[in-house]
Amino acid sequence: MKSFKFLIGFSFLMLFITGLLWGADAIKPAKITPGDKCPVCGMFVAKYPDFVDQIVFKDGAHAFFDGVKDMMKYYFNLPKYNPSKTKADIAHILVTDYYSLKLMDGLQAFYVIGSDVYGPMGKELVPFKDEAAAKEFKFDHKGAAILSFKDITPELIKTLDQ
16 A cells, blocks of 8 residues: 555656656746837837737747737848848747737737737737637627738738738
């Protein structure tokens, strides 16, 4: 009986330690300061916390953006905005969920385009953690479509500036 209790206790301890180790690889956003500027438009991003997004590189470098539109311009044209980096250098792409205002994995987000909600730079892709929230927002705010990260193209981004 003692060995059974020991085995159960040991198993829980291992699960706890494994959880801590997995947590070590969790997404860690960079801390925004009042002086941080969007590398695409030059705006101070801390003024727009509801729209702030970021790209974090494997070496710890990062870039902040005042909306998904500018983040995607940067992402699609790294040679222009950050010639020392490639897409392979990116560790995380983080976007701010519209309803919770929490940073989330931008690769997993659902984006509403064509709504009546504008960001600091005008027309914007509005990110959501789950598809149900994106559908509700799309209906409530006359959105045109819901997109995944892979559906976003440079051509689509250009239409947001017209």
